Amino acid sequence: MGKSSKDKRDLYYRKAKEDGWRARSAFKLLQLDEEFDLFKDVKRAVDLCAAPGSWSQVLSREIYQKRHKEEVKLVAVDLQPMSPIEGITTIQADITHPKTLQKILEIFGGEPADFVCSDGAPDVTGLHDLDEYIQSQLILAALQLTTCVLKPGGTFVAKIFRGRDIDLLYSQLSYLFEKVICAKPRASRGTSLEAFIVCIGYKPREDWVPSLDSNKSTEEFFEGANIGRSGNLERLDMPDPEERLIANFIACGDLNSVDSDATYTLAGSDKKASLDPIQMPTAPPYKKALEMKRQGKI
Template identity: 55%
Template sequence: MAKEQGWRARSAFKLMQVDEEFNLLEGVTKAVDLCAAPGSWSQVLSKKLVENQQEGEQAKIVAVDLQAMAPLPGVIQLQGDITKQSTADQIISHFSGERADIVVCDGAPDVTGLHDMDEYIQAQLLLAALNITTHVLRPGGSFVAKIFRGKDITLLYTQLKVFFPKVTCSKPRSSRNSSIEAFIVCQDYTPPKDYVPNMGTPILDLAPMNADGTSNRTIVPFIACGDLSGFDSDMTYPLETSTGSEEYKFIAPVQMPITAPYLSAMEKKRKGFFHEQMSKK
């Protein structure tokens, strides 16, 4: 279905189903897509934001990723690190000094299969996304990010609740039930009084217990979203056309995968490239 509709990845349906449930993109004209490659979420934002444009107003979408990404019409692309102040400054410059209405992040690490490790790395990536979001999001704006639901996730919810009074964990139907993946939907950005965004320090390194010995953890609502009568992401379906009368024809991906930069670095390491460079010095 993603190929037939022209999406770069199946993940486009996840953002669309979250938006159907929470109506996040209504009236939005400035958006930031973090960890954007290959660009399916940027495609969804581009389609929705163009519909929101008023006369004399132009929607702007800034997509950020360490990897290169094939161009998308109406999307400004930045190849940069979301943990750097310079990246936040670049994003704001494209909005003429204003702030974004929404920040989304579908980034995830290459999973190892060790769930505790994967959950920890994903939590750190989410906090990095939250940190840059505090630099570029306007008060009242929304933040959506991928999250791995593990046993210690309530502490992460507590950190998000510091900045967003309304936090919900959502599971789109297009996300496999067998996966611990979910999406955290944070609404009405309200930073603490006198809070100054800072890239130099980890964001709110909270202890699991308060000073009085009570638990410093939060339970947030969980919502399953998407059409329950639609396709099941855990099922395999026969390759048939919508009418069922025509023979299925293979459709190539809209964008082929791009080799991750770290893979070439690992190959150079195996061949002794970095050792040779150090020896020359």
């Protein structure tokens, strides 16, 4: 979380620091849980693209610290290093690599996960069609691992960028889950394309056994799953184009709570207060840049 003047007056930003969350995004998962009761009976969960760890903190506080700890197994996966969180086993790895799946299953003792979530997103370019496409590919990458590790009836939650063709993703997910819902937590700024897809009731495809292969694209991975044609956009001129799904949209969070798009004047002595980050960067890019400068490479 940065320290711009807007951030200083964003109450979600400040409350995250005051409450010990690593990022304001923790409130998004908490509000989704309030709406959908995501953590009910969850004992094994996976947080994909987890760094810096705010969603993993939520899993720790809402599951690990509120259940019989010896029964709970929580895993966080990210390519970036992440500082430890109580009750969370951290794996620094690629979510599309078979060894990552193998490691998760080892931690779970061969048992499937009850819940998988992903708050990952690419660095946005501002070109909405491009950003939406890249994000959808990231979701499909997370979905690959999810289909290999999630139990039947389990839940998958991921960040999406809503755009012109997001209904194609809804349609594909609807083949794999009983309910597909687009949710917008109040902590997510209304001016942002960001929303969250809540997929409830995983239903594995008959006669299809998902298997991760780092040499396969997401398109090749889902071949045989019969979840819809990946080339829909190129085939819209066909006489009978594939049906496209519009997911239900739900706004999450109390309407009386803080408005994420508003900035609030700080009172009294807090007016110039600057709160330190909860978690300092574990491998900030500027360190690599400084080292390259010392070596005369830049």
